[in-house]
Amino acid sequence: MNKKFKVVLVGGTFDEFHKGHRALIMKAFDAGNRVLIGLCSDDFARELRKPHEVAPYDERLRELKSFLSVCGVLDRAE
Numbered sequence: 001m002n003k004k005f006k007v008v009l010v011g012g013t014f015d016e017f018h019k020g021h022r023a024l025i026m027k028a029f030d031a032g033n034r035v036l037i038g039l040c041s042d043d044f045a046r047e048l049r050k051p052h053e054v055a056p057y058d059e060r061l062r063e064l065k066s067f068l069s070v071c072g073v074l075d076r077a078e
Contacts (some may be wrong), residue, residue: 035073
């Protein structure tokens with residue numbers, strides 16, 4: 001698997017995990033052999049003052065990992 005980049009980094013709150021989040025993450029896997037995904041902490045997410053309550057970190061992480069597993073790329077993510 002020879003991609004353009006060895007490592008690609010994406011990050012976000014990934015709350016209310018939607019089509020745009022999925023597209024961004026999959027584009028990162030298209031470009032890189034390995035993808036580092038930064039998931040915002042609960043404290044940082046609160047500081048963003050979103051107009052809705054943000055799901056807890058553990059819930060957001062679980063949803064993200066589930067998506068990566070279904071897409072078959074969990075082993076390439078960190």
